[in-house]
Amino acid sequence: MTDFTQSYDAPRRNYSQLALRWLLFALLGLFALFYLMPLFVMVTTSLKSLEEIRTGSLVALPREVTFDAWRTAWSETCTGVKCEGLKPYFWNSVLMTVPAVIIATLLGAVNGYVIAQWRFKGANLIFSLMLFGCFIPFQVVLLPMARSLGILGLAGSIPGLILVHVIYGIGFTTLFFRNYYVTIPSELTKAAKVDGAGFFRIFWSIFLPLSLPIVVVTVIWQFTNIWNDFLFGVSFSQSGTQPVTVALNNIVNSTTGVKEYNVDMAAAIIAALPTLLVYVVAGKYFIRGLTAGSVKG
Amino acid sequence: MTEWLERHVPKMVLAPSFVAVLIFVYGFIFWTAWVSFTRSKLMPRYEIKGFIQYERLFASPRWDTAMDNLFIFGTLFIGISMILGLFLAILLDQKIRAEGALRTIYLYPMALSMIVTGTAWKWIMNPGLGIEATVRSWGFESFTFNWITDPKMAIYAVVVAAVWQASGFVMALFLAGLRSVDEEIIKAAQVDGIPTWRIYSAIIIPSMAPIFLSAFIVLAHLAIKSFDLVIALTGGGPGYATDLPATYMYAMAFSRGDIGQAASSAMVMMGVVFAIVVPYLYSELRAKHD
Incomplete structure (x- = not known):
């Protein structure tokens, strides 16, 4: 009796456990995306030209990587009246x-x-x-x-x-x-x-x-x-x-x-x-x- | 002489910090409390005039909005962060191989300045170029996500950014709590064939009551002090739509030149904080003596 239930039950439980496991990973992955998305958007946006920002999508990778924005932010951009960057x-x-x-x-x-x-x-x-x-x-x-x-x-x-x-x-x-x-x-x-x-x-x-x-x-x-x-x-x-x-x-x-x-x-x-x-x-x-x-x- | 010195050195070492705290915390609270009962405008005046500032405060529609916002923001921020934090902690507790990496990802927003968080989310929620524009470009032409510019919805935009920032921290607190539950009890329950969700809901979570309390205190404290996030994300606007007591106080103190209003609103804020924190600290300190 015990052998019978085991031989039929064990694989089925494994399947449902496997499905649960996948669901678990899917959820964890989705949340990881939620937390990473703003950082990803910040980094990619900072590497795009203004032109590409206006025409492209928020979540797209930059077509042409440029560090101009970084240079401007560090040493040129204006805060109030002064323009010496951050x-x-x-x-x-x-x-x-x-x-x-x-x-x-x-x-x-x-x-x-x-x-x-x-x-x-x-x-x-x-x-x-x-x-x-x-x-x-x-x-x-x-x-x-x-x-x-x-x-x-x-x-x-x-x-x-x-x-x-x-x-x-x-x-x-x-x-x-x-x-x-x-x-x-x-x-x-x-x-x-x-x-x-x-x-x-x-x-x-x-x-x-x-x-x-x-x-x-x-x-x-x-x-x-x-x-x-x-x-x-x-x-x-x-x-x-x-x-x-x-x-x-x-x-x-x-x-x-x-x-x-x-x-x-x-x-x-x-x-x-x-x-x-x-x-x-x-x-x-x-x-x-x-x-x-x-x-x- | 040296013996006297030796005996009193500890007190003398502690004294400067203690005096600093007495003056800069308690003395300053007293000063603000005093001024909140005067007619101070641009400059502080010290003749007590009763509750006039508080009457003005509670009659002000802007303060009304700020308190309503604090209630909406506080409830949603604390509630969602707690639920999300607990949920993530339980998910991570299932012996995940990548747990370390995931924990790092969930928690990093806590290391950021709220100004940075506000800047990032302001860009993401920008109707013209952010999520709204992106989803529209995917073919959903009528999709709208303009919370940040909609006076009715802007406070919920603040909630989104705040939850993003703090929920990972709640996760870390709860995960530590889940791990501190006695393994033997859990094993015994598993041997008895009790399903996992029952083990969580009946054994593990109830034993974490003190951690719920700590998380609540920290989140409530964050909510009441929230200032940077609103300034960076919405600037308190559109109009006064996302004003919180902290931004109201700041506006009165530094741009409106209304010291009396600034002082009385700060006192109300402190009242709210202390109503939450004092019973907690009191029980903590008592528990330690016993």
């Missing part, structure tokens, strides 16, 4: 992002170390207050920040933007390092103290060498957030100090002259390239940062 704004973003990431990560590391390993009365309250700071909609600080930057003489400057990104970044960086350092047994700190090591010595020779994974996660998280920021960039910069996201938006939404869609797309890819590169090279850490930023503990 290049100066790209460097603005670099000058803003690199120091902001380094400072916020360092502060987060020592803060996390203190909160996780040198618990004192009120440390948890301080941590909670810093954590809440991560969740405020930044609109609520825009007005006073604009005034404070003016008072500090940093209005419309890159150091001003660095300051803003550091301040609103330390909540998250502290959270990342704190959650990482709590998992390190406090006996380690105690033993080192008995041996006569001080606060900074313990941090430098015990905790920092252990921190590489969380440093990578934090740096990637901060880098992506600050590079991609638009709200602070548009609120606290002026002509000449704008980060690349603001310049990109100005290029795309400028109303003067002929709309050069290929230049828009090339500019968008240039603005996206650094974070895309980080994602491709260190995707694992990127995902870990995303999930650590949302699922605490």
Whole structure:
């Protein structure tokens, strides 16, 4: 009896399983197309001439590949009155992002170390207050920040933007390092103290060498957030100090002259390239940062 | 002396960050709250005048549109991203060989700036040259897809782009959740002959309740703060059709010179965020102490 059902049932189940398997792959493939389509359209459009864009189809490959749009986007296209392309704004973003990431990560590391390993009365309250700071909609600080930057003489400057990104970044960086350092047994700190090591010595020779994974996660998280920021960039910069996201938006939404869609797309890819590169090279850490930023503990 | 120093060093190290947070987060919130009760226009004024700004805000048709849009956008964006994310996570959980590559493809939009996303989708949805023109060129002459220029539909165009950007992230969250369910329980259910869909609906998904909550919080937070995407995709238009509270606040603060309205709208935004986030954070922090 059992033999009978098996010999007839097994192949049929295999067929339906095979069909299901194909359906599964078809669905997964369709969704992959959905996610890839905008990137594909951006790349192909940026390689076409304007003439071909007007006459051809959105999803067609370029008949003649030209890098003119890329050159224009990088060094010639106009943002408002100036026509020097995206290049100066790209460097603005670099000058803003690199120091902001380094400072916020360092502060987060020592803060996390203190909160996780040198618990004192009120440390948890301080941590909670810093954590809440991560969740405020930044609109609520825009007005006073604009005034404070003016008072500090940093209005419309890159150091001003660095300051803003550091301040609103330390909540998250502290959270990342704190959650990482709590998992390190406090006996380690105690033993080192008995041996006569001080606060900074313990941090430098015990905790920092252990921190590489969380440093990578934090740096990637901060880098992506600050590079991609638009709200602070548009609120606290002026002509000449704008980060690349603001310049990109100005290029795309400028109303003067002929709309050069290929230049828009090339500019968008240039603005996206650094974070895309980080994602491709260190995707694992990127995902870990995303999930650590949302699922605490 | 050195002993005193040694004892207080941790506090002194933490102090600058703490002071910065006190001033730049809590002090600034207080400032904005205060100004929201004044008659500030182009310059801030500090005499309290009651709820006048809030009365103006709630009487403003533009703010009305912004809040309606937030509701439509938030509901659809969160709902679709969650369903799509869960669906993709379950599909990817079927021991797919190319899982790594597919995960990378589904998640990369999250690495992009919303300005880039907006720029790309604005081009794709451009009626004259984008999807509409392409489908028409295939012979479907009457095909229309002009959401981006249609005041009634433009907010749904924003939803499409936002879902494209964030759903892969929800997928990653859910996939991690699916993987964390105890293997033994699943195996036992399989041995008992329980069909796969029942294993998902009765065992795996219910055990992921905390992840649903996290995903919801993150998405809600993204929705309320959405600013860049609308600016890049529609500029808040056509007219005010895709205004969100964030774009309203920005317009009042930096182009209309109406600080009182900017402050009061920012306070309402914070109220909405905190109504969602505070209970969550509170339970998280409590859970950690227990």
